[in-house]
Amino acid sequence: MTRTHRILILLATVLALAGVAVGVTLHAAGRAAEKDRPRAGGPAVHPGEVTLDAPGRSVFRNMAWGPHRDEVVSVPATDPTGARTASGVRCLRFHTAAGTGICLQSVRNGLRDDYRAVLLDAHLRELHHYALAGIPTRARVSPDGRAAAWTVFVSGDSYAGTAFSTRTSVLDTRTGELDGDLETYRFLLDGRPHRAADINVWGVTFADARHFYATVATGGRTYLVDGDRTARTLRALHENVECPSLSPDGTRIAYKKRAEGAPADAPWRLYVLDLHTMRETATAERRNVDDQAVWQDAHTLVYSLPGDFGSDLWTVPADGSGHARLLMKAALAPAFAAPAPRP
Known part of the structure; x- marks a missing residue:
């Protein structure tokens, strides 16, 4: 050659x-x-200005594939399936009330993911951030915006099993005072102080900046507790309650309950508890609801179920009537207009 x-x-x-x-x-x-690009059949999403105190708007985490996945987005409350306005702020969990937002984020640090809670103003500008000890799972802001709470998994990654541990923190958004672990509060069971190494606390829902409800687990059981930030107490009210959500009028708690005979990996059904009578009402949703529901209004619950994009939002009447309806696809962690603060 x-x-x-x-x-x-x-x-x-x-x-x-x-x-x-x-x-x-x-x-x-x-x-x-x-x-x-948005997946076929997915919602339209475009960048724009999102504010947390805009009247007539709902905000939530966008789950649609594309450049705006995981961003806080906004839609008209009257058109939940309409085009979404994306904020550019990404959150794994999110909630807002009275123009205050809490965003639980993942931050890449070399070869690992770190997590942080970011306090946001009404224009989604960062005010402060706080390191998290584990994987974000729940977030709430009080109706007056003066307190925020979050829960993380510090071991395990599911409430369905028994080998998990949580840490729940409550922040005073005005002073910056942080109660880093609600397990340090005094837990009252049957009116008496109860101390145990296996106590877990999660799923805060606020009545106001001082008073809240949450779940406490100990001895293989879960309890709805009434929390007081000033007295630093957790008082057991009702058994078999997880991830409570207080109604706008403060009279009812929506929650997931372990149903007898349900599969071990899909144990929860959605219920509502009347706080005056302690009467439970099963909703018309018969599927497994592994979420902390929110109240769209005084009569309607909103919660997530698995969907093509990871999560869809569904609604069901709180009084046990009607049936479940799809609210919007590719969405998670919604927040609706907060009720006026209590006097």
Whole structure:
């Protein structure tokens, strides 16, 4: 083989390899672009200004694939399936009330993910942030915006099993005072102080900045507790209550309850408890609800169920009537207009 032939073969090989490289690059770019485009049937999302105190708007975490996945987005309350306005702020869990927001975020730190809670103003600007000890799972803001709470898993990653541990913190958004672990509060069971190494606290829902409800687990049982930040107490009220959510008028608690005979990996049904009579009402939702429901209004609950994009939001009447309805696809962690603060 002559030197000219060898050169020609070498050039042909280089050109072929270059063609393969270009093809691979274009294919990868195409797949990335495809990922950034909304999936067929998914909601329209576009960037814009989102504020937490805008009247007539609902806010939530967008789950649709694309460049705005995980961002806090806004839609008209009267058109929940309409085009979404994306804020650019990404949250794993989110809640807002009275123009105050709490955003639980993942932050890449080398080869690992760290987590933090970010306190936001009405324009989603960061006011302060706080390191988290584990994986975010719940977040709430009090109706007056003066307190925020969050729960993280510090071991395990599901409420369904028994091998998990949580840490729940409550923040005074005015002073910055942080109660880092509600397990340090005095737990009263049957009116008497109860101390145990296995106590877990999670799922805060606020009546006001001082008073709240939450779940306490100990001895293989769960309890609805009435919490007082000033007295630093947790008082057991009712058994078999998880992830409570207080109604706007403060008279009822929506919650997930472990149903007798349900599968171990799908144990929960959605109930409502009347705090005056302690009477339980099963909602018409018969599927497994692993979420802390929110009240869309005084009569309607909103909660997440698995969907094509990871999570969809559903509604059901709180009084046990009617049936479940799909509210919006590709959405999680909704917040609706907060009721006026109590005097």
